[in-house]
Amino acid sequence: MRETATAQPNIALIKYWGKRDTELNLPAVGSISITLSDLFTSMTVEFEDNLEQDELHLNNEQNDKLLPRLSHAIDIAAGGDRPRARISSECNFPIAAGLASSASSFAAVVVAASAAMGIERSVGELANLAGRASGSAARSLYGGFVELENSGDAVVVSELLPADAWPLDVVVAVTETGPKPVGSTEAMEISRRTSPFYERWVGDQADDLASARNAIAARDFAALASVAEHNCLKMHSVMWSSRPPIVYWNDATLACLQTIRQLQSDGVDVFFTIDAGPQVKAVCDTADTDTVETALRATDGVRDILRSGLGEGARLR
Numbered sequence: 001m002r003e004t005a006t007a008q009p010n011i012a013l014i015k016y017w018g019k020r021d022t023e024l025n026l027p028a029v030g031s032i033s034i035t036l037s038d039l040f041t042s043m044t045v046e047f048e049d050n051l052e053q054d055e056l057h058l059n060n061e062q063n064d065k066l067l068p069r070l071s072h073a074i075d076i077a078a079g080g081d082r083p084r085a086r087i088s089s090e091c092n093f094p095i096a097a098g099l100a101s102s103a104s105s106f107a108a109v110v111v112a113a114s115a116a117m118g119i120e121r122s123v124g125e126l127a128n129l130a131g132r133a134s135g136s137a138a139r140s141l142y143g144g145f146v147e148l149e150n151s152g153d154a155v156v157v158s159e160l161l162p163a164d165a166w167p168l169d170v171v172v173a174v175t176e177t178g179p180k181p182v183g184s185t186e187a188m189e190i191s192r193r194t195s196p197f198y199e200r201w202v203g204d205q206a207d208d209l210a211s212a213r214n215a216i217a218a219r220d221f222a223a224l225a226s227v228a229e230h231n232c233l234k235m236h237s238v239m240w241s242s243r244p245p246i247v248y249w250n251d252a253t254l255a256c257l258q259t260i261r262q263l264q265s266d267g268v269d270v271f272f273t274i275d276a277g278p279q280v281k282a283v284c285d286t287a288d289t290d291t292v293e294t295a296l297r298a299t300d301g302v303r304d305i306l307r308s309g310l311g312e313g314a315r316l317r
């Protein structure tokens with residue numbers, strides 16, 4: 001009744017923002033992401049009859065803040081009448097700061113909890129369960145380039161291209177290390193209810209998904225860069241036009257975009273994407289990673305740099 005699973009975060013190139021069913025946590029739009037290799041979360045779940053309540057140790061310290069959502073994810077995977085669980089997690093990057101820690105955490109916990117209960121599930125089933133805990137977590141069950149499609153009461157997640165078929169790197173410019181001011185679930189609901197751009201965002205997503213799918217199939221960097229930056233800025237426009245406005249950016253976020261624009265005009269194959277946080281993720285050709293890292297490190301307000309290639313989906317250790 002004890003299993004460990006490892007998962008890496010994924011970074012959406014075509015973003016998910018908004019839910020069409022808050023009960024089942026179903027996204028309003030499809031999305032396309034890349035799974036990273038070098039940032040990881042490992043989760044050990046041990047079910048124990050004598051335990052009075054679930055316990056969480058994160059990087060060897062007791063953590064009651066993240067426990068409720070992880071307990072809920074274990075209920076989703078193992079049923080509400082399960083024995084209590086001792087959860088221990090290790091994560092090698094900052095949590096809840098827009099670095100997709102929820103994706104890797106929930107993907108790993110669902111895989112570990114299912115196995116610890118002795119339940120055999122397909123990757124597609126595990127992806128759906130992880131997605132009920134956090135929409136983006138469904139994508140971390142798969143490696144490389146991943147598409148999540150909306151389909152009735154479920155999501156269908158699939159690998160578009162394995163990680164080694166098109167080696168790209170991601171350089172993350174960390175501009176703030178604290179937790180984000182508004183969680184994505186609450187922020188998405190504010191956008192759905194109040195942004196005048198929300199319906200247009202949902203309506204146009206199929207076109208962006210098709211462009212990105214084609215660019216990935218053709219390994220066309222310029223085409224992928226163009227649609228990914230456009231889609232990211234559209235998502236943030238929906239956030240900014242919400243009431244109250246949802247602005248995750250800071251000065252350094254914008255400075256990083258300028259650095260990336262300059263790199264692009266110098267002929268470097270790089271593009272940016274930004275999630276529900278102030279960090280900037282620069283996706284680049286592996287030949288350009290050092291150049292991109294050096295430029296972002298020298299950008300005002302950048303506190304740290306993380307680098308990663310593309311990696312595999314969640315799995316038992």
Ligand code: PMV
Nearest residue numbers: 012015016134135136275276
């Ligand atoms: O899975 P959640 O609830 O953390 O939402 C993630 C939303 C974005 O990261 C902003 C976009 C995405 O598709 O990952």
